[in-house]
Amino acid sequence: MLAYIIRRVFQSVLVLLVVGLVAFAMFRFVGDPVDNMLGQERTQADIERLREQLGLDQPFIVQYWRFLEQAAQGNFGLSYRQGRPVAEILIERLPATLELAFVSGLLALFGGIALGIFTAIRRRGVSANVIMTVSLIGVSLPTFLIGILLIYVFSVELGWLPSFGRGEVTRIGGWTTGFLTESGLKALILPAITLGLYQMTLIMRLVRTEMLEVLRMDYIRFARARGIREKSINFRHALKNTLVPVITITGLQLGSIIAFAIITETVFQWPGVGLLFINAIQFVDIPVMAAYLMMISVMFVGINLIVDMLYFAIDPRLRVDRTAGGH
Amino acid sequence: MADIQSEIRPSRLRRAWDSDLAWSFRHAPVAVVSAVVVLILIAGALLAPLIAPHDPFNPATLNLMNGFTPPGQANQFTGDLFLLGTDDQGRDVFSTILYGMRISLFVGFSAVLLAMVLGVILGLLAGYVGGWTETIIMRVADVQLTFPAILVAMLIFGIAKGITPPEYRDQMAIWVLILAIGLSDWVQFARVVRGATLVEKNKEYVQAARLIGRSPFAIMLRHILPNVLNPVLVIATISLALAIIAEATLSFLGVGAPPTKPSLGTLIRIGQEFMFSGEWWILFFPAATLLALALSINLLGDWLRDALNPRLR
Amino acid sequence: MTDTPVLSVRNLVVEIPTRHGVLRPVDNVSYDIRAGEILGVVGESGAGKSMTGNAVVGLLDRPARITSGEILLSGQPIHTLKGEALRRLRGKKMGMIFQDPLTSLNPLLTVGDQLTETILEHLGVSQQQARERAVAALEEVGIPAARSRIDSYPHEFSGGMRQRVVIALALCAEPDLIIADEPTTALDVSVQAQIVALLKRLCRERGVAVMLVTHDMGVIAEAADRVAVMYAGRLAELGPVREVLTEARHPYTSGLMASTPLASQGHERLRQIPGAMPRLGNLPDGCAFHPRCEFAQDRCRQNPGPTLDTCDGRAACWFPLGADRKQEVGA
DSSP states (O other), X not given: OHHHHHHHHHHHHHHHHHHHHHHHHHHHHSSOHXXXXXXXXXXXXXXXXXXXXXXXXXXXXXXXXXXXXXXXXXXXXXXXXXXXXXHHHHHHHHHHHHHHHHHHHHHHHHHHHHHHHHHHHTTTOHHHHHHXXXXXXXXXXXXXXXXXXXXXXXXXXXXXXXXXXXXXXXXXXXXXXXXXXXXXXXXXXXXXXXXXXXXXXXXXXXXXXXXXXXXXXXXXXXXXXTTOOHHHIIIIIIXXXXXXXXXXXXXXXXXXXXXXXXXXXXXXXXXXXXXXXXXXXXXXXXXXXXXXXXXXXXXXXXXXXXHHHHHHHHOHHHHSOTTTSXX | OHHHHHHHHHHHHHHHHHHHHHHHHHTXXXXXXXXXXXXXXXXXXXXHHHHOSSOTTOGGGOOGGGTTOOTTSBOTTTOOBOTTOBOTTOOBHHHHHHHHHHHHHHHHHHHHHHHHXXXXXXXXXXXXXXXXXXXXXXXXXXXXHTSOHHHHHHHHHXXXXXXXXXGGHHHHHHHHHHHHHHHTSHXXXXXXXXXXHHHHHTSHHHHHHHHTTOOHHHHXXXXXXXXXXXXXXXXXXXXXXXXXXXXXXXXXXXXXXOTTSOOHHHXXXXXXXXXXXXXXXXXXXXXXXXXXXXXXXXXXXXXXXXHHOGXXX | OOSOOSEEEEEEEEEEEETTEEEEEEEEEEEEEOTTOEEEEEOOXXXXXXXXXXXXXXXXXXXXXXXXXXEEETTEEOTTOOHHHHHHHBTTTEEEEOSOHHHHSOTTSOHHHHHHHHHHHHSOOOHHHHHHHHHHHHHHTTOTTHHHHTTSOGGGSOHHHHHHHHHHHHHTTOOSEEEEESTTTTSXXXXXXXHHHHHHHHHHHHTOEEEEEOSOHHHHHHHOXXXXXXETTEEEEEXXXXXXXXXXXXXXXXXXXXXXXXXXXXXXXOOOOSSOOOOGGGOOSSSTTGGGOTTOOHHHHHSOOOOGGGTTSSBOOSSOOSTTTTSOTTO
């Protein structure tokens, strides 16, 4: 088990190094950083000095290493557009995205698992079939259209919920939260549903397929033959086995929520890092793009690692060493 | 002998598949309806210059007075009638949708084609050559798969935009979009093709072809490729829906097709601004078109997957 | 002790409606099992052995269902029970053992969890008592150091030990009837004998009635008191195991015996029964066995095979083998 974890950590570091290389290459080759940082009025001496200062005269590997060093300390330089340190901007924007992703993730996870179980147990029921059909439409519906639809119904027509922004936020230390005010919570509802719905559909379909598979297993039959209650069979025997394969994909889905937040944040003008990233792309603000990429990779890789650990927690078969197990 | 076999094998199999496929198609009403919808939409896009009542990109024919005409009503100033209404510039929404679909479908098809060609070639190489080639290709695929395709596409779009000189950006946007979506989507193809290649590589007829000295290229093309066409076709169909959605999403976010060459996504982006002021048709019709397109292609893909692989259901 | 058999199956018919007509995987089957008795049920795969067992515990997979006949458990009809009432009987009155111990235990629950859950479900005992009973059940089936192994997961046991756990699970709520569906088929040959011996011992000590479904004549010879031979959904022969094994009356049984390497038969060459058992949708007219029967006559081709109760109650054959072979039965 330890060997496995070490291998996974090693792989994660490798992924981060590759992503770092991409980010670095963006810095180095997309547009001339010297051009970007010095204004129109510059002398050859200015350029040389800045090149030296930035270490652009060093060999590629050295530059790359220095970039990684800086990145590890959270230093990504100044935003071309705003002229402020990228790290500062990111940290300021991060709470909005994390809160949105958190609520959507919970919605997707619990909604998806509950609906998946329901549609699996009531396989032949009318309501389960209706849910399945609706979910197929849901998969074809682009996230931004869901957002627009929700805005149209709940903001424009009914006027119940705000269509943009975070509402009133409370500052706690370096964190801003929308959880504590009524307008903050109200503002959260539509974006959270928009972001969570697609993932919820995917999780639901996955749970259903897996659960139907598990319910056909011999041990479920055997449990039935021992007179175990249906409730216990569904929720104790079947659910646990269903969750093992569901966890990996679900984990990855939750990771991609942070990425998909870009779309939702744009629709709702939600002041998070996703909106920041889109603006950065529009204005070719390379430092922000690179920093966002690095940040999101660390999150993804972290989530992947946690998912792997969860595997061990749930499936006892993996806990024993291969050599000792078997017979 | 290997030659004779290869002559007979694919054609006979193909015939069997074709007839099965046709039968299953006739007995799947959802697939038939979807196919009809897709065909109508594609025909509309292809024939846009002939069908469209107006040329929305010719400023000479635009009349600002026609702006915000509701669908099916005569404009109060000019008396002109527009089937699906007009936008703020007085452009006919029906015409912009037809032209927008051209862009959406062009980007979608081109991106899938790019992803397919790239994925099939890399998958064949990885599976057939093995060794370091395989390791590198599949590692890159793994890393890319860690990230959602839409994010990869955005990133490629951003980088490509950075490389293009500003004056060419709008012109290049469509090609950059194709490149971005295509590059973000090759992994699926590569994985399936590699898997099938690994299986096929060790079959006797391939070994025989190798023994008689066929070049690896010829073997891949003639013997292995026909065997992976089915799954590739299924992935391509589903990818097409995803690519069209991805294009619409990127354009909606303002990092795709420019307003001068609007795709469905751009139209929705434009229409969104008028949602609050009551001009719902500018948003609604492009959105409905996009949904119809994506949903019917998805349903077709679903059907195709089940029809080609009865084990799945 | 009363004379009522623990399990009494009367003229049981199971049918499966299909697009091409109704199939009868179990056709007019009757037998009894008494307390402390092992009834072996043999036949080729598809003969209806397992289907009979599943019908008894009410676990037929849709769309198969009982269309006529009776199943009496200790004299009480249970074939009419549904849902909750039937569930309460399962485990408590009748236990079932499946073929593959690898797949019949839930891999994510400890052996103790699965045992106590079953005990708590059926016996009104406390959590603590349930655990004690679970340990006792494991000890009874011969699991060494049961107390320390109770919190192990199924994958931590070997195949034979796992089958013992399965038996413990089937027995832990003290049922009167055990249906063992091919309990040794998936096991190593060396372990098979141990499991058979265990079943036999539990049957004798506890006075449980056992229905032992298998296709292995060796297992039957070793364990069963009486044997029921099934062919194409019907009972071909039913009788005390010694008699059936030594002087089979039904040609099918006789063929089955000749094709089985039993130690008692010495070094005779094994014979095969020509052909294969017909598929259910494609049964021949007349006696289902006649195309493969070397003694088949016109009567066998024209009339459906007799049922046990219409002939001597031993072999469902128009022309049974044995001493009185010359005589036609029920003519």
